[in-house]
Amino acid sequence: MKVTAAVARAPDADFTIEELEIDEPREDEILVRVVGVGLCHTDLVFKATSTIAPPAVFGHEGSGIVEKTGSAVSKVAPGDRVAITFRSCGECARCNQGLPAYCYTMPMLNYAGMRPDGTKALHGAGEDVASHFFGQSSFATHCITYERNVVKAPEGFPLELAGPLGCGIQTGAGGIMNSLACQKGSSVLILGGGAVGLSAVMGAVVQGCETIIVLEPHRGRRELARELGATHTLDPAEAKDLAAAVRAILPVGIDYAFDTTGIPDLLQAVMGCLAPHGTFGIVGIAPPGTPVPGDLMSLVTFGHTVKGIIEGDSDPDTFIPKLIELHNQGKLPFDRLVKTYPLSEINSAIADQHEGKCVKVVLLTGQQ
Structure with a gap:
């Protein structure tokens, strides 16, 4: 079938x-009619670095309605409303520990731009187009x-809002609530007041942090951060x-x-801010070759921890419903x-986000 991407x-x-043309779903695959998709900095980094060779379709914060499922799919059925998140195998030690973001096959399933067998789901005129970005490629x-990617969205919850829960919101809130487990x-x-940073602010409020x-x-x-619960804001220029x-x-x-x-x-300056x-x-995505911040003996002397975090250490099947419930309670x-734009205006949306005119872009396909 034909799609616009x-x-x-x-x-x-x-x-x-x-x-473009999109494949029919294989036995383990799900075809989703995309309603909305968040625009994330990671999409733009992969594009700017050609980490996945072009032509490529990115997008990894999709939400929509299931249209077709393969014969091996049992988690969802046609008509189900879903948020789409990152992909994991569900079988390795990390997945079995409830840490799917550290799945042993995470790079292959999310960052390769193709299925593990080398095929691609999207096709243009005489060419295959890189797809399967985070197991979805939802700028379309x-x-x-896949089953491990999708989480059902409850009736009554705005479906276009569900997509960013799959990455940006769960990364920020989860980083505070799960990874750091702030007491x-x-x-x-919190360094940065974009969508991830402001989600971290909301997560810190949920955790009961006294100083944010x-x-x-x-x-x-900065003003929005205060409204969401930050106790102090700093301008890096000052x-x-x-x-x-x-x-x-x-x-x-x-x-x-x-x-x-x-x-x-x-990153280096933060080490001078830490209490014992x-x-x-x-x-944050740092340039290649950036050293781990800090001095080894200072880390030992003060007992500091430097921790890398992917997707807020979340298990989407349990954490996304928790985020939805917190939102429904007015706590998240x-x-x-969010500011919405038509998918066709993606370039204008990117410019606006870069200029600080909006925090979190959600691209709408015009479908329901």
């Missing part, structure tokens, strides 16, 4: 809106995905000495830090981050 054809070129009106009454420093500091250059995002700025608030230092920026100088036995969690108002 936003196709990346060169790292420095705009996405092009094209008509339809996508092929009630503790302090946390956000470092963010855009004034509007807080040039980050450790001094943080210790002016908490002289003993911060219990937890959470980076969404991947900026090497900031403090923990630094990192989800992530809809306040």
Whole structure:
């Protein structure tokens, strides 16, 4: 069948809106009619670096309605409303421990741009198009995905909001709630006030953190961070000495830090902000070759922990429903981050997000 997709054809070129062919689902696959899809920084990093060779369709925060299922699929049926998240095997030791983000086959299933057998689900005029990004490639009106990717969205929950739960929201909130497991009454420093950072703010509120500091250059995002529960905000243009700025608030230092920026100088500066036995969690994408922040003997002396985090250490089957419930209770108002655009306006949406005119873009296909 034919689908409309936003196709990346060169790292420095705009996405092009094209008509492609999509495969019928295989026995273990699910065809989803995409309603909305979040725009994530990871999509743009993969495009800019050609980590997956173009032409490629990205998108890994899809949501929509199941249209067809393969014969081996039992988790969902046609007509089900679903959020689509990352893919995992469900069989390795990490998956069995409830840590699917550290699945032994995570890179192959999510970052290869093809099925494990080398085939692709999307096809253009005389060419195959890289697909299966995070097991979905949902910058399109339809996508092929898998049982481990999908989580049912309850009736009454806005389906277009469900997609970002699959990556950005669960990464930010999960990083605080699962990975760092911030204790009630503790302090946390969050670097970056984008969708992941502001989700971390909301997660910190849920955890009962007493001091929540956000470092963010855009004034509007600093103001939103305050509205969502941050107790302090810092402008990096003014807080040039980050450790001094943080210790002016908490002289003993911060219990937890959470980076969404991947900026090497900031990563290093955070180490001077940590209290004894403090923990630094990192989800930001840093340039290749960036060293692990800190000095070894300082880590030993003060008992610091530096922790890499993928997808907020979440098990989507349990954590996404928890996030939806928190939202329904008014405790995770992530809809306040969202601005919607038609899929056809993806390039304008990227520009607006880069300029700080919006926090979280959700692209709509016009389908229900």
